[in-house]
Amino acid sequence: MRWRRCGEDAALLDCDSLDQMRAAHATLLAARPDGVTDVVPGARSLLVVGDVAAARAVLDGADLTHPPDGDPREVTLDVHYDGDDLALVAADAGCSEDAVVDLHTGAGYTVAFTGFAPGFGYLTGLPQALRQPRLDSPRTRVPAGSVGLAGEFTGVYPRESPGGWRLLGHTTTPLFDAHADPPALLAPGDHVRFRSVR
Structure with a gap:
């Protein structure tokens, strides 16, 4: 995975696969780190708006081989x-x-x-x-x-x-x-x- 700055208050996370993107997205939604105001998924990327350092801290220690368990609609x-x-x-x-x-x-x-x-x-x-x-x-x-x-x-x-x-x-x-x-x-x-x- 690779982070790229997007303006002053956002960063784009380039993921290795669609599954890795889904896992990163679900992990951030479950953790709800303070200061992260939006998370927008793409096919192989994830846009993080707000406190990018807080999002990185959550993802750096996460298992991104599969999305965390949840209760999907x-x-x-x-x-x-x-x-x-x-x-x-x-x-x-x-x-x-x-x-x-x-x-x-x-x-x-x-x-x-x-x-x-x-x-x-x-x-x-x-x-x-x-x-x-x-x-x-x-x-x-x-x-x-x-x-x-x-x-x-x-x-x-x-x-x-x-x-x-x-x-x-x-x-x-x-x-x-x-x-x-x-x-x-x-x-x-x-x-x-x-x-x-x-």
């Missing part, structure tokens, strides 16, 4: 598996569309970090057979609620936007509501399951 999303790329995903996985649905709903996922758009969670835990590349040519319009996958992640588009993930289906569950508290349904560390309603 459980979220279940109902999905209509009718996505434009369901047949493509099945063909590349070498299985039927029903098998893709079974694989996707049979796995448990964890929100590793959020980004791209407000409410968009990058979920880890995707079965190996479903780990496929983004589309060669991104779509200019992906409808809100679209459930997709790309690389090692699966996720849900919280609003209409361009995107290059392979689409498996859609959910009608709102992922982001600016008037709600909190506005985003998913937060890092949450456990997510998908349930087929097709």
